[in-house]
Amino acid sequence: MRSLVLACLGVFLFGCETTKPEPIEAPQIFTHFKPSYSAPSELKTPQSTKTNLRITPPKNTKNKIITPPAKTTDLWQHIANNLHFPIEQNKALKKRINWYLQQPDYLQVMSKRAAPYLYHIVKKVEQQQLPIELALLPFVESGFRPTAHSSQQAVGVWQLVGATAHHFGVKSDQWYDGRQDVLAATDAALAYLSYLYKRFDGNWLHALAAYNSGEGRVKRAIKQNKKHGKSTDYWSLKLPQETADYVPKLLALSYLVKHPQQGFKRPKLAYKALTTHMNVGQQFDFSIIAKLSGVGSKQLHALNQGYLKNQSSPNGPHTLLLPIEQQALLNSSFFKTNFAGEYIVKQNDTLYSIARRFGMPLSTLKQLNNKQNNLIGIGEKLLVGQPKTLPESLTIDYKISPYLEHQEVVIATLEIDYEVQPGDTLWSISQLYNVPHSDLAKWNKLSASSMLKPGIQLVLFIPQAEKPQVTTIKKDLLLDLQKTLNQPR
Template sequence: MRHLILCFAIVLLCSCKTTQPEIIAPAVPTPVESKPALSNTPTSKNTHKVINKKATPKAPEIAQPTELWAHIADNLHLPVEQNQALKKRINWYLKQPNYLKIVSRRAEPFLYHIVKKVEQKRLPMKLALLPFVESGFRPTARSSEHAVGVWQLVAATAHHFGVKSDQWYDGRQDVLASTDAALDYLSYLHKRFDGNWLHALAAYNTGEGRVKRAIKRNQKRGKSTDFWALTLPKETADYVPKLLALSYLVKHPKAKFKRPKLPYKALTTSLNVAKQFDFSVMAKLSGMGAKQLHALNRGYLKNQSSPHGPHTLLLPIEQQALLKNRFFKANFAGEYIVKKNDTLYGIARHFGLPLEVLKQLNNKQNNFIGVGEKLILGEPQTLPESLTINYKISPYLEQKKPVIPTIEVDYHVKPGDNLWNISQLYGVAHSDLARWNKLSASSVLKPGTQLVLFIPQAATPKTTPAKKDLLLDLQNTLNHPR
């Protein structure tokens, strides 16, 4: 036993001699990196190398939108209260799955410009949909209250906000001119109603005074002054939910209510002719049909522009080739809308203008331009030939008898309906009903088919018990052409 203990002690002593103790170095504080002094003196070789900071990663570029309706949907931000009135209007739209597609076709030449004007004025995108609710986007629509155009402006309001109207031209029917006035009016109402857009929209429909009185009545009674609590005419009470419901469905499309497809770009461009012109002459020079030219420029009431202006034409974008035409370059004050990545030098070169001339025409002291900016491309000179002809009234606009104002009504065919019964119900000619819908007088109607009728405002549709609810709805919801 004693021998074993002695051996163990000898082994332990030997191991202590050969094993080196572990040395733990004291912690050395990490030197704080400082910015190098801004000096021309070369740094010493013993100086610590300054570690470059990592470059800040570039923010990813925001992709440019390619589809207009998707862009509108992405920018609809106003909150929508889900209540019974709104649900009723949503259901109304869902029963007409082709509504937006049909109306979008009418809006196609103008919608991009309207969206841009709404954005430039920093207004809610929802307002770009207002012409769909107001008039079904019909530039010549007229209401029983004498409101005209896609924005349904009455004469006094249009005049107050700078829209010209005379025997030659009605700016309320000019989509782009009336857009400027309508958006300015809506901005004014928004301020008058302390930033409440629902009150402003109601006032746009029924008048500022009526909405103010409704608010005061509720205040006196200790009631809420929220739009939904106000006592307003049924047309106005339905009007605001129509816009909100349409906005909701554009933002949240359904299987039965899909968004149309439109490219995110201008499809039309303005050309300032700068002097009196005749539509027939301009149609011939531009290679367009006179009817197409009139369709884009409904503000002109005759085949000639007024001697006192305006003299601006809206043309399909492919007609910008006119601006390169020697005749047009020599005689017309063409216009160009600045696009992304454009430069003043590039635009001048594209249209064959000296840079200094382009700057002088647009009162520019430098070369800075902004996307959406409108540039003048030339000054009109003395024309070598006349742009007018002898006759004054357009063959497309000449009226041999007074036009009776009408209200457009959409009718959904019910089982058992035929053209004769529907024409008798609304007091219109059987042949007119067939013609409006491109049908023959003996056509068999399929239930669910949508027909369009133009009912004289002076006439009252014949009421039958079976159609009473339908007529009440038409009277209240389609008082304006929608």
């Protein structure tokens, strides 16, 4: 039965139909074209035609002192440092390198689109121990356009078709298309690529070709070559022209990201999250979230293009990507108003004891309260990490969704990153942030007894208070928001 199911998947699960290369806003962006490019000396001519693209372990380093590379502050440099696919000289690869070199600003333009999401994509790839090259696929697939649609009905930066997206858990309805939600689509695309990698016995070239044109098509090409006694490596397979060009596009881009001195401009991007996830926990209206957070409604829509309307679906998802990094978030009026409670200093209190009481780092407590030292006074009011509540209704007119009037309110959460320090354990971190130990392990796909390496990033979710108090939105605010809704988007 299992083999039958897998065979069926091979017929209808093809993840993407690559959109045609975009002319990058306007042709005049690339006014200085370079002459045709000859193969760089770093490209190795293979001794055989077989290419399996397995990441080989380093040579024996016994008795050698290995100095770890300095931690970079540039995300693109981090990507370049971790690219490991071997690059081999051939006509198809040289052709794609030429194409990129004739458009040296290509990746700069794409990087601007990717900036809010790329850090999260890289972390998802690394957490699953997949090749970092996969983080470059959305650039090859769609030029990193969240709303890209192909002639084959593939959608989003990962160009997922409906059947594949549905199979790997992406939700789509009249309110929301998860294929246009960059991070939701990333989860599905990586799951599909991992599946294909296993189906093709650990051959990444075959897996990537199948992602582009379908598992069944690549398997038939391999079978045909076996039948005629030919090599079954990717370069020897008879595939549609688009698929034959697809892998060279990725390998050429990987090569030029790693070797920007060849004339291809590698972008610079801060190696940190530029956005953070917020789970509102209920149906929301973009206009109200814009009012609460101070982020423009237009920018919220631009970051969250999976939502097809000005409201989220009554049945979810209810998550938003906000353009606030963690440090700015802690200092923002949005966080202080909606996610931070108030504590009045009592006799014998210290900042350290208050931080421990509320399960938060001392540095965070000082940051929330703009403290430059540890001095506090009796009766002083401090903001603490004991969150307040958002309004019960985050829709313009909640009668649009009567379901909201009777539903049990779901706890809202805010996503933050935490860098493991020497001596940290899952237990100590869970106590520090007042979150369940088991949840912390689950969020990071770890076991409860996992040992932590200093420097790795963990994800945590700050919850709201357990029993939100009902609040009402003032009539004049409603009228103001309704006017906003009636304006063209």
